[in-house]
Amino acid sequence: MAGRMTEEQVTKALLHWLEEHGWEILCFDFPQSGTGVCLQPDEPVPGSKNRAMIIPDIVAWKAGAVVFFENKSRFSLADLVKVHSLRTANRYIRGIQALLNGYQVCDIHYGIGLFRSAKDLAKAMENRQMADFILSVETDREVHKDYDPKGLFR
Amino acid sequence: MSYRIWYSTESFADYIIAHTALRDRVCVKKRMYESDANNARNFHTMPDHIKKILYLDAPDLIVEKDTEPLFSVEVSTEAGTGHNAFQRFARLAASVENNVPAFYIYPEAAIITRQGAAPKWDRLNPLIFKALEDVMSIYRIPALLYYFPSDHRSHPEAATSPNSRRKGLRFDANRDFAGSPDSTDTEMQAMFQAINETIQAVEQHGVIDGRNRLLGKRVLLDRRSLMQQEYAAKGGTLDMSPLTATIRVPTSYLLNALSAYEGGGYAVGELLRSRPETIIYKVDAAFRGDPYPGARAAIDYLLCREGRSFEERRYNLVMAWGNVVVDEALETVSVASTKASIQDFVSAVQASEGKNLLTKDHSSIPDHEIPRYYMQVRYGSMFSKVKHIRVYAYFADAILFTDGALWRDA
Numbered sequence: 001m002a003g004r005m006t007e008e009q010v011t012k013a014l015l016h017w018l019e020e021h022g023w024e025i026l027c028f029d030f031p032q033s034g035t036g037v038c039l040q041p042d043e044p045v046p047g048s049k050n051r052a053m054i055i056p057d058i059v060a061w062k063a064g065a066v067v068f069f070e071n072k073s074r075f076s077l078a079d080l081v082k083v084h085s086l087r088t089a090n091r092y093i094r095g096i097q098a099l100l101n102g103y104q105v106c107d108i109h110y111g112i113g114l115f116r117s118a119k120d121l122a123k124a125m126e127n128r129q130m131a132d133f134i135l136s137v138e139t140d141r142e143v144h145k146d147y148d149p150k151g152l153f154r
Numbered sequence: 155m156s157y158r159i160w161y162s163t164e165s166f167a168d169y170i171i172a173h174t175a176l177r178d179r180v181c182v183k184k185r186m187y188e189s190d191a192n193n194a195r196n197f198h199t200m201p202d203h204i205k206k207i208l209y210l211d212a213p214d215l216i217v218e219k220d221t222e223p224l225f226s227v228e229v230s231t232e233a234g235t236g237h238n239a240f241q242r243f244a245r246l247a248a249s250v251e252n253n254v255p256a257f258y259i260y261p262e263a264a265i266i267t268r269q270g271a272a273p274k275w276d277r278l279n280p281l282i283f284k285a286l287e288d289v290m291s292i293y294r295i296p297a298l299l300y301y302f303p304s305d306h307r308s309h310p311e312a313a314t315s316p317n318s319r320r321k322g323l324r325f326d327a328n329r330d331f332a333g334s335p336d337s338t339d340t341e342m343q344a345m346f347q348a349i350n351e352t353i354q355a356v357e358q359h360g361v362i363d364g365r366n367r368l369l370g371k372r373v374l375l376d377r378r379s380l381m382q383q384e385y386a387a388k389g390g391t392l393d394m395s396p397l398t399a400t401i402r403v404p405t406s407y408l409l410n411a412l413s414a415y416e417g418g419g420y421a422v423g424e425l426l427r428s429r430p431e432t433i434i435y436k437v438d439a440a441f442r443g444d445p446y447p448g449a450r451a452a453i454d455y456l457l458c459r460e461g462r463s464f465e466e467r468r469y470n471l472v473m474a475w476g477n478v479v480v481d482e483a484l485e486t487v488s489v490a491s492t493k494a495s496i497q498d499f500v501s502a503v504q505a506s507e508g509k510n511l512l513t514k515d516h517s518s519i520p521d522h523e524i525p526r527y528y529m530q531v532r533y534g535s536m537f538s539k540v541k542h543i544r545v546y547a548y549f550a551d552a553i554l555f556t557d558g559a560l561w562r563d564a
Contacts (some may be wrong), residue, residue: 008332009163015329027319032162032214033333034231035325099319 004073004142005139006117007031011057011071013141014113019152023060023067026099030057030071039095054082054092054133057113061151064106067133075120077127084130094106109133109152116144160186160204160216165213169334170227171341171364174349176217183283188212188539189544190526191506197537198526210248210548211447211541213256222412223362225255225352229335231279231302231323233264233276236395243285243448244545246297247455250289251462255296255368256354257345258286259335263306265315265322273312275322280390281397281456287453290378292462296368298348298377303339347373396435396449397456403480403487405432405470408552410486423563425465427552432470433457434554436478438491441498443542450549464549473546474554489556496558500545506539 005013008030015025015112023143029036036055058069068086070079086092087110096108114120124134125147132149145153156181161167166181168242170176187196190206196280201207207216213226228242242258249256258544260282263275286297288309303324305315308316315322324336361478368374369417397419399410426432431453435453452475458467476491512534519527530538539547546553552561 006164012165012332015332019329028332032165032335033165034229037319037322117354131247 003139004117005137007057007071007073008033008144010073010113010115010137011069013137013143014058014071014135015071016141017063017137018060021062022053023062024059026059026066026103027056028058029055036151037099039092039099041091042094043091052091061100061103061105064104066100066103066105066108067152068108068110069113069135070111073115074117075114075123076124078123079112080127083112087130087132092120109150111135111147113137121146156220157181158218158258159183160200162186162188162212162214163333165330165332166227166229166334169331169337169348170215170217171490172331172471173337173346174514175460176349177354177433179353186212188214188343189541190529191509191540194526194538195461198529202287205537207252207254209536210451210545211242213249216249216254216368219356219361222356223252223254224361224365225257225358227257227259229259229265230300231321231494233263233266233321234260234282235276236279237445237449239279239282240448240452241445242283242398243282244451244541244549245448246286247289247451250295252361253293253295255364255365256298257348257408258297258299259342260299260347261302261306261321263304263322263361265312265318268339273318273492275306275310275312277306277388279394280385280388280450281392281394283388284390284392285452285456287378287382287385289458289468290369292455292459294369295365296348296352296374296378297382298345298374300345300377301341303336303341323401344373344377348377356418373480389525391455396453399436399449399477400453400457401434401436401480403432403434404485405430407485407487408432408434408470408472410484411488411554412552412559415559422561425562425564429467429470432472434472434474434478435485436474436476437494438477439475441475441494442505443504445538447542447549448527450545454549458510464551467551470551471549472552472554473550477555478554491556494555495553496555496560499546499555501541502543506543507535510535510538530552 027037027134038052041052056068057071060067072081098099109132109140111131113135116138128147136146137145158165159181168245187193190197213228215227215436217224228245246256254384266272266276267273289297305317305322309315323324326337351371355367454471458469458471460466460468461554474489476489479488
């Protein structure tokens with residue numbers, strides 16, 4: 001594999017890595033995969049039922065902890081804003097509860113996964129306070145825990 | 155022998171390569187760009203023979219050998235009730251119309267959970283089998299459906315499905331094939347066998363002769379029979395959606411309606427007049443795309459087509475955006491709607507056209523856009539309009555709105 005990884009490749013590398021580290025994958029999505037779980041907001045948004053719908057790129061569970069990922073090939077501030085909104089606004093409680101039904105859940109954490117390039121990583125780290133974690137992936141699928149203040153992936 | 159695999163998801167390309175005879179061939183994977191409308195930067199770089207398959211809509215995978223397409227594959231994980239079963243039908247039609255066999259993977263049923271109700275299996279509309287059979291009869295090219303693996307037969311009670319979080323569908327356990335159907339399932343094994351037959355036939359007889367021989371191969375013949383059996387076993391009839399949204403009227407009624415636009419020496423041309431009767435597909439909804447483009451394509455094959463081109467139809471195929479009122483006394487039809495206007499259609503065309511390059515001066519076209527400009531010079535906006543506009547314009551002999559109409563003269 002050479003050059004920049006696609007979002008699909010980043011997501012698959014993270015799926016492998018999470019499973020190797022004991023996480024159970026509850027759902028995942030990447031462009032054109034058709035596999036994602038749609039979360040509708042608790043309060044309908046006027047105009048379109050799908051306007052505020054979100055599809056997490058990965059949701060994984062381990063020993064009571066749940067992690068939500070937004071993944072990209074390159075740094076996206078919009079993704080971090082979305083992650084920050086999920087952490088703070090609690091607009092999708094019902095959808096998330098349905099998704100996690102049957103699992104013992106203590107904490108939910110939101111973060112991003114991205115292809116590891118110095119430039120993208122620097123931008124992500126500048127805005128790290130908006131996320132609970134930042135993981136980056138190299139072309140050989142090595143995963144780096146660039147920001148994990150809660151020790152979620154120890 | 156070199157094969158090129160055009161894909162929209164790399165996982166699925168890897169999956170098909172790994173589970174078929176392609177694993178022993180030299181394969182080059184290439185990302186597929188669906189249209190000039192949704193990927194203006196890259197679509198013009200697609201080979202011309204691939205563009206032709208994409209002209210209506212893009213399948214998930216196209217395999218070619220020595221620049222000849224061998225087959226396409228389309229995968230859906232949606233519940234295929236009503237119109238939805240036909241949502242991807244235009245993609246299959248575009249493939250088969252270019253003499254390229256199409257394999258369609260669709261769930262026999264998928265679990266749907268509606269608010270306040272227990273989860274239930276939504277079952278595939280069996281009319282899809284009849285539509286595919288009619289396409290095969292007309293083009294003599296395989297268009298075969300395989301069920302996306304699911305718990306539908308093993309867990310008839312949806313709530314007991316171990317995969318209820320994934321709509322009851324069974325995906326491949328290998329993360330390198332993330333999102334692909336479970337490769338160990340008998341349906342997928344049957345599809346791999348059919349793909350291998352296709353590869354063997356074209357390697358033995360050449361691409362064109364090999365493709366033409368496929369429907370005589372036992373593996374594909376048996377699948378076709380099984381699809382016919384499924385149509386019957388699941389209670390398929392011509393009284394199902396989307397055919398329940400069609401009416402048949404004398405063409406004179408349509409011509410009387412269109413006479414409002416005649417005059418000043420202009421009269422509606424010969425194509426519509428050449429067929430005594432007309433099928434009208436009624437859509438009482440706001441003007442939009444899915445699932446109507448695919449349903450529109452399917453209605454063509456289910457009711458109208460008698461040959462390989464739209465000129466070879468037994469009945470005119472007309473789309474009406476609204477409720478159709480048939481006036482037997484005046485022998486005409488009209489459309490009533492508060493949801494759709496001809497301006498919706500025109501606005502969608504204008505929006506697509508705004509992204510085109512043909513009206514630009516040379517000095518304002520960047521060098522990297524020259525190949526795209528040159529493609530548009532050759533094809534106009536054929537690939538540049540949004541999908542539903544392309545499909546409607548291709549399949550409909552006329553489109554009726556409450557406040558206007560579009561029609562072909564020839």
